[in-house]
Amino acid sequence: MSMQDKDMDELFRAKLDNLEIQPSDRVWKGITVELDGDKRKRGLMPLIRIAAGVTVFIAVGLFFLIKGDKKDDSQANNHLKESQQAIKLSNKGEPEVTDEKVEDLMQAKQDAQQIAPETVKQAQSKQTQLARAESNRAIGNKVAANRNTKHQHKVGQEAGKQDNEEQQELIPQRETLAALSPNDDKLNKGVVPDEPLIATKPVIPGSDDFKTTNKVAVTALPVNKATKATVKKHGIRSFGDLINVVVAKVDKRQDKLIVFSDTDGDESTITAINLGFVKMKTDK
């Protein structure tokens, strides 16, 4: 009896379906090796992603650091040029006035230095910081008075009696503080980082009599203190604060790369992002 093609196919299929052959042990070993290799590859992926993220963060940080330095340099150069131009203009316009001011300042310094040795004993006998503060104020008034011809000698002598050698070293600094309030003991004591100073200029009683023209140097000092005080005030309480500190160190722009909220809550939220071409800021 001859066989059709389909019958032959069916016979082959049926006979081979029932057949079983035992594979060698190397097959299972090979399977486990391949599966373990696959697991290892998967295990490395998160590490690679984290490394890539850190690299990008550092690269962006360096980019802004370099960019910020260049900006600062260019701004400093601009300021320098402006000041140089101003000096040139003032030399051309009012040469006599500026010479007078310089002479007045030099005179004040000399007076303080001459009077100081005489008053060493008196200053040692008088203690307390109040006395120093008063003397500081007096010196400031004296410096201002030196620019004013009426009060120059009286105030300078009173102040000089209570002064000592330490105060002589502080004279240039006090000159800049002369226009501030005489009651402001914080400024006279020195920098107190935990207490932010008021950036605005306080009202000075009786300061009209000692008006000076040196106002530019006065405004710079309290602003720096205020920023220092705000940084120290909050401290690093959360991950967001940590990022804020790092970004503030790296990114010198006014609008930082990323800013987290500095609330006392556990969760920090992003309040501002500045990618250069994209800026986002919330009013939290």
Next chain:
Amino acid sequence: MLFLKHKPSTDELLSDCKTGSRKAQELLYKQFATKMLVVCMRYAVDKMEAEDMLQNGFVRVFQKMNDYRGDGSFEGWVRRIMVHSSIEYYRKHHKMMQVEMDDNTPEQSVNAAAVASLDAKDLMGMIQKLSPGYRMVFNLYAIEGYSHKEIGDIMGISEGASKSQLSRARTILKDQIIKMEGRNYEYAG
């Protein structure tokens, strides 16, 4: 005291395999490896080659375990993976054979009883002796049930070429069966 060892069912093994349990994977492998090796051997020249196909197939089974939705039998799903693994192996290691048809070979008739009397291992040996192209077409069409169009797409040949290769493969197999039948008669006589 007698402790009965609980033999996990295929479903239990599957759920454990999906969690990555190596023990469950081994048990599942042992359950299907002997049958699947036969599937691979039909596409291979020898057992060594078949075991390579089997290894690749099982690695894919465990990797794609979550893709099995339970539609149809698990054995059928594993079997299809083994066939695809064998086809891939074939593509990698064998060039698609440009078969020169020798249509002058006379068609011989085979006795059904003679085929029935043959051992399964003999039939496997006959298939393995076929050239790779013939073997592939015969397996895919006669055993797996693919159409000539599908085989043409898998092997990159035309539908007509698939038909002619199948025809040639059958002729060779019948010739071998007749030879085998004659040998058996000689032994019997």
